[in-house]
Amino acid sequence: ESGSLATVQRLINSGLAPQDVAHLLESSPPKVREILWELVDSELEGEVLQHLSEELQGHFLRDMTAEQVANVTSDLDIDDVADILQQLPERVTQEVLDVMDQQDRSRLEQVLGYPEDSAGGLMNTDTITIRADITLEVVLRYLRRHKELPDMTDALLVVNRNNEFIGSLSLRKLLVGDPQQTVREVMSTDTRVIHASQHETEVAKLFERHDLVSAPVVDAQGQLLGRITIDDVVDVIRETADHSLMSMAGLDDEEDTFAPALKTSRRRAVWLGINLITAFMASAVIGLFDATIEKVVALAVLMPIVASMGGIAGSQVLTLVIRGQALGHLSSANFRWLFNRELIVAAINGVLWALVIAAITLLWFGDPGIAAIIGAAIIINLLVAAVSGAALPLIMKARGIDPALAGSVVLTTVTDVVGFLSFLGLATLFYL
């Protein structure tokens, strides 16, 4: 047993990359996770922490002192340290800053001054800056004085004497350029510049659309603050995409797959409770028509079909619109077209499936009345589902509610209530 632990320890500390150790921790149940974390050498802890999800970062940091946190993070990039510190309570963050050296502290405070989900919170301060009036030869000599260049450096940033960003010189251009040319002659001035206050999803769109590896970050006065690199943007892209998927099931996108049972139960209970309210609303609607159901029990047998078809059709529209919002395809200019298209689609599919369902109902119960009623209810519910699925995300977004989180609950409430109301309501008019 202790022999195999020693093997694992060797593997963790010299065989595997820190990223792989992080992945191993993410993939382990709580107890195994604690044992593995104990085996990680303290000088590797920072590297591993940096690659863990926020949830796990917070978990392991909770047991560390401010000195330990400062030690563990001393070799990391500023933006990664900032990410880690943001998992700590405000008071502890201040303690960690207090034990850091002056330069690290002031750099960190700059990054921590911006919201975690802004360009400022994502940026790194390890830029190599040069002036425009020197020759490429001087640049090459200057670079050779460095022991190494920061990771993901694909360009040198050109600033004037006020530290304002004026252009960038890509390493690719530096290497093919004539050494006698000046930076000003070779640098590109149409570089996409990011403002520190921009939201990280805007940054991700920019990187994705223009195939960037890194981009300079400036403040409101145009002064260079740092740069953002593609590795951090990839994380943003992954998280944003994850967010929609997880939210639609009422899950947190930072959710730890291997969270303990009690923690998981508490989180899930909230979502079940919210959905229970909507389920009781649907029941209340059915309750209005108990006399009709007592008379024609076939209605009870068939009513879930109307609600379910509406739910499915609505969630297709909802998902499409939420994805369209995320990709930035939807605006008020083209929403009208989309809305009309969805109404047409709902009408076509409504009529198609109303006929199919009416035919099956007729064969099953031999009652043309019920067949006609369920057909009509299907058409009504599919139309309402289309309108709700298309409109809800827009209304919610305008009010600052996350459509991925709240959309499906509200939509299901609408399609359940309308489904039962139209089907049982029409039946009541017909039979009573």
Add this chain to the structure above:
Amino acid sequence: ESGSLATVQRLINSGLAPQDVAHLLESSPPKVREILWELVDSELEGEVLQHLSEELQGHFLRDMTAEQVANVTSDLDIDDVADILQQLPERVTQEVLDVMDQQDRSRLEQVLGYPEDSAGGLMNTDTITIRADITLEVVLRYLRRHKELPDMTDALLVVNRNNEFIGSLSLRKLLVGDPQQTVREVMSTDTRVIHASQHETEVAKLFERHDLVSAPVVDAQGQLLGRITIDDVVDVIRETADHSLMSMAGLDDEEDTFAPALKTSRRRAVWLGINLITAFMASAVIGLFDATIEKVVALAVLMPIVASMGGIAGSQVLTLVIRGQALGHLSSANFRWLFNRELIVAAINGVLWALVIAAITLLWFGDPGIAAIIGAAIIINLLVAAVSGAALPLIMKARGIDPALAGSVVLTTVTDVVGFLSFLGLATLFYL
């Protein structure tokens, strides 16, 4: 009108980047889209095409001749041309290859020889290769003979005389290194190498985990074929994440937000049809108990609650497991733990909500029998939901079925059937 069209045309062809034009096309309804496409200068068409979704690429390519396709794609990267050609029928692709020059054709045939979703289909052949025994000074002179280096070049690839990959020299190391050192002394030999046959999601995981900008691609013999760059990997990451979200609503992840109504109706109809079958299965279960419902109509009022709570609880587990599979967190080693955790969570939430629902039922209908029965049914359905939600994705994946696509349909069928069966079945035992 014609004046504003001219403005738009100027904007498209000189004001906007090709990526922005592509985004504009993606965000436009069909008719506007055709008009805008007509305005794009033919020498820009290739650049714009490259940034469109496959669905739109196919749409615009359909109207072009082989010569037009060859012209339009002549300035693009090989991997992007390959992506575009893969949207064409086999016969047309051959025609396009026939009108290309010899070098382009042979490079393209190499990329097209690999599946679209493999590393080989993703790679580019524009690598700069060097030999190990030359000095950095020679490398610098060699590079200066180029007019420019390929986009996203962050490293030169070192090969031996058999064109086998032996290491890589990053531009960052080249720039800080002593010019008298040889490439062999400076190059890194632990570069992560990708095999042409690897699946693109494996490639994406490698890039994501190790923060790569580019990586060399080799064949089974270790010969260098080309390289993969982060911009193409970002697309893979985006598509993979999109896939789960869209599939869970039965949508294609390449789905065009602004597809015409008829096309959309046809695709959606299939999904509604599949779900209708499961809805009728649930109805058939209810139908078994029509005598009981006729006697106690409160059962009809309450039964959707049991089905709905099961569906919600199950889809949370399903989503978590599908995400865990996508991130590579789940294996047979830790699945048992997850499965047990989900059973415990289901038991805790089952008992909690059974009590709440039973209490509300008792207040509403004043019948302790129904209250006890619905409580028991909730516990049963939540346990079954947990088992199905956790097990279905694994079973499906092992059989080559996409859990994101089929998971929710099968799950809902299970929770509906078990929900109605347990609630109405217990009620029948009790009341008849």
